[in-house]
Amino acid sequence: MDNKTVNHIATLARIGIDPGEVDEYAADLSRILEFVAQMNAVDTADVAPLTHPRDRLLRMREDRVTEFDQRDEFQRVAPSVETGLYLVPRVIE
Amino acid sequence: MSTTELSSLARSLSGGAFSSVELTQSYLDRIAAAPELNTFITVDEAFSLAQARASDERRRRGEVLSPLDGIPIAHKDIFCTRGMLTTCGSHILDGFVSPYDATVIERFGNGGAVTLGKTNMDEFAMGSSGETSYYGVIRNPWDTSRVPGGSSAGSAAALAAGLCPAATGTDTGGSIRQPAAFCGVTGFKPSYGQVSRYGMIAFASSLDQGGPLARSARDAALMMDVMAGFDSRDATSVPQDQPDFSGALDNDLKGLRIGVPAEFFGAGLDEPIERAVRDALRVFEEMGAQIKEVSLPNSELCVPCYYVIAPSEASSNLSRFDGVRFGHRAKEYDDLVGMYMKTRAEGFGAEVKRRVMIGTFALSAGYYDAYYNKALKLRRLIAEDFDRAFAECDVLMGPTTPTTAFPIGDKTDDPIAMYLNDIFTIPVNLAGLPGLSMPAGLDPAGLPIGLQVIGRYFDDARVLNVAHQYQRRTEWHTRWPEGWPS
Numbered sequence: 001m002d003n004k005t006v007n008h009i010a011t012l013a014r015i016g017i018d019p020g021e022v023d024e025y026a027a028d029l030s031r032i033l034e035f036v037a038q039m040n041a042v043d044t045a046d047v048a049p050l051t052h053p054r055d056r057l058l059r060m061r062e063d064r065v066t067e068f069d070q071r072d073e074f075q076r077v078a079p080s081v082e083t084g085l086y087l088v089p090r091v092i093e
Numbered sequence: 094m095s096t097t098e099l100s101s102l103a104r105s106l107s108g109g110a111f112s113s114v115e116l117t118q119s120y121l122d123r124i125a126a127a128p129e130l131n132t133f134i135t136v137d138e139a140f141s142l143a144q145a146r147a148s149d150e151r152r153r154r155g156e157v158l159s160p161l162d163g164i165p166i167a168h169k170d171i172f173c174t175r176g177m178l179t180t181c182g183s184h185i186l187d188g189f190v191s192p193y194d195a196t197v198i199e200r201f202g203n204g205g206a207v208t209l210g211k212t213n214m215d216e217f218a219m220g221s222s223g224e225t226s227y228y229g230v231i232r233n234p235w236d237t238s239r240v241p242g243g244s245s246a247g248s249a250a251a252l253a254a255g256l257c258p259a260a261t262g263t264d265t266g267g268s269i270r271q272p273a274a275f276c277g278v279t280g281f282k283p284s285y286g287q288v289s290r291y292g293m294i295a296f297a298s299s300l301d302q303g304g305p306l307a308r309s310a311r312d313a314a315l316m317m318d319v320m321a322g323f324d325s326r327d328a329t330s331v332p333q334d335q336p337d338f339s340g341a342l343d344n345d346l347k348g349l350r351i352g353v354p355a356e357f358f359g360a361g362l363d364e365p366i367e368r369a370v371r372d373a374l375r376v377f378e379e380m381g382a383q384i385k386e387v388s389l390p391n392s393e394l395c396v397p398c399y400y401v402i403a404p405s406e407a408s409s410n411l412s413r414f415d416g417v418r419f420g421h422r423a424k425e426y427d428d429l430v431g432m433y434m435k436t437r438a439e440g441f442g443a444e445v446k447r448r449v450m451i452g453t454f455a456l457s458a459g460y461y462d463a464y465y466n467k468a469l470k471l472r473r474l475i476a477e478d479f480d481r482a483f484a485e486c487d488v489l490m491g492p493t494t495p496t497t498a499f500p501i502g503d504k505t506d507d508p509i510a511m512y513l514n515d516i517f518t519i520p521v522n523l524a525g526l527p528g529l530s531m532p533a534g535l536d537p538a539g540l541p542i543g544l545q546v547i548g549r550y551f552d553d554a555r556v557l558n559v560a561h562q563y564q565r566r567t568e569w570h571t572r573w574p575e576g577w578p579s
Contacts, residue, residue: 001454005454006450009450009453009454009457010434010450011434012453012457013408013437013449013450013453014412014415014430014433014434014437015434015437015438015441015446015449015450016431016434016435016437016438017438017446025447025450028447028508029447029450029451029454031508031509032400032447032451032508032509033451033454035397035400035509035512036397036398036400036401036464036468037397038393038394038397039394039397039398039401039467039468039471040467041394042391042394042471042474044467044470044471044474047470047471047473047474048470048473049466049469049470049472049473050469050470050472050473050476051299051469052299052329052525053285053299053300053472053476053522053523053524053525054285054286054476054525054550056286056329056331058328058329059328059332061325070192073192074192074418076192077188077189077190077191077192077418077419077420078417078418078419079416079417079419079420079421079422080422086417086418088417088429088432089426089427089428089429089431089432090428090429091429
């Protein structure tokens with residue numbers, strides 16, 4: 001993984017990394033990718049991906065309201081709220 | 094008052110030998126006297142003692158809720174607890190007090206158990222050594238220069254040192270069984286879907302499963318009776334009648350077919366561990382079980398497969414930690430994306446960042462098929478290996494770990510060496526099966542060795558039954574680390 005890819009992935013992952021850390025990330029992540037590339041030893045062309053450990057379908061439930069209003073309680077642990085709204089930096093000018 | 098099995102503590106409580114307040118206080122005192130192990134992140138004496146008092150009052154009124162009423166249980170700090178901090182071992186959850194209880198916490202509460210505190214753990218359960226917590230390194234009471242294993246490190250170490258009579262943990266790739274092996278206790282990872290994941294902070298949702306760490310399989314069964322069962326709030330919870338794990342403990346093992354996967358005894362397995370496992374197999378033979386060699390041909394690919402699937406799921410699950418709704422937020426930033434990036438850079442530790450980055454890469458455009466989809470296909474082959482093995486046997490047995498507890502700092506610079514600790518435990522999560530580790534010997538340095546028992550899907554009760562029968566005939570699970578009062 002080159003430095004350009006590291007910076008791209010860091011942006012996708014929303015993790016800020018210092019320019020000084022990029023080389024180390026590139027080396028670390030490359031080693032891990034090299035390690036997981038062992039997977040290619042097996043031909044899986046005719047194998048269907050297993051997305052749930054037991055191939056179970058998720059349960060369906062009735063379409064009815066199960067949540068009740070707990071806004072105040074949820075917002076009590078937020079870093080910044082005002083009049084029931086979460087505050088973040090301005091997104092729309 | 095000595096630490097002992099839950100059933101005996103329950104008898105003492107009902108016989109009036111001591112009260113829940115006295116019992117709880119004695120554990121709180123032990124915790125306070127063992128700061129060097131660093132096993133707890135949060136202990137709230139007033140909170141725990143209030144629950145203990147309520148239990149004592151219930152008992153006086155004759156309203157005992159379950160065999161665990163009044164017994165203090167330590168909870169891994171990954172389970173959300175109303176009224177007590179939940180950190181998941183991470184800086185990013187600074188000051189987070191959950192507005193609700195996880196189902197597991199609620200079930201113990203409904204059974205009258207006392208919450209003894211929240212145990213230290215690898216950050217977001219990502220680690221095999223108890224070294225990645227924001228709250229510092231956790232130590233193994235058998236040798237405090239060594240790791241307790243991870244990620245349920247605090248739960249296992251506290252239990253081994255007698256700081257709690259039982260604890261909860263979670264297991265995504267071995268996080269209950271591996272620390273149980275390193276600390277000489279019994280740890281059980283239930284079948285996927287057996288224990289509710291509601292309120293259990295998600296690491297890799299298709300692999301995560303909560304379970305007990307206890308002094309014996311019998312205690313683990315007692316805890317499972319309380320913590321397992323269907324929960325409509327977890328979409329992957331499997332509808333089932335309330336299971337009776339304790340009820341199956343005494344089943345005879347005559348004729349039990351034990352499969353021993355050849356791949357679990359290859360290069361890299363410490364010789365004393367192999368010897369201990371072979372000795373244990375002989376004990377089962379004496380009980381009338383048949384031993385049969387089986388093969389799990391894709392074993393070698395489990396760790397690479399896991400290190401695509403788990404980080405991919407983690408990269409998605411951990412996107413909720415962005416400084417908006419809870420926890421830490423960076424102080425200075427220019428715009429919204431900058432706030433996310435700085436908050437997460439400050440809030441996550443090195444291993445969590447590494448895995449989120451790997452997972453983001455594996456799911457990114459152009460790489461999805463080569464990594465994530467490839468891993469899902471392999472996962473099917475791995476699960477099918479188990480199906481074939483279970484066609485000719487009832488349980489599988491082998492070592493839990495290739496080595497015993499290693500020195501603190503030994504593998505922190507080498508992520509891959511660290512990942513390979515879980516080589517025997519990861520396959521079980523990939524296939525969604527129940528797995529247990531229990532003490533089966535000590536190595537020449539006096540460190541505990543874990544024997545792993547793997548069961549068929551939803552055959553959890555049999556795994557506990559098999560372990561209990563072994564523990565009836567052996568005494569490895571009763572060994573204590575020197576220097577810690579039993």
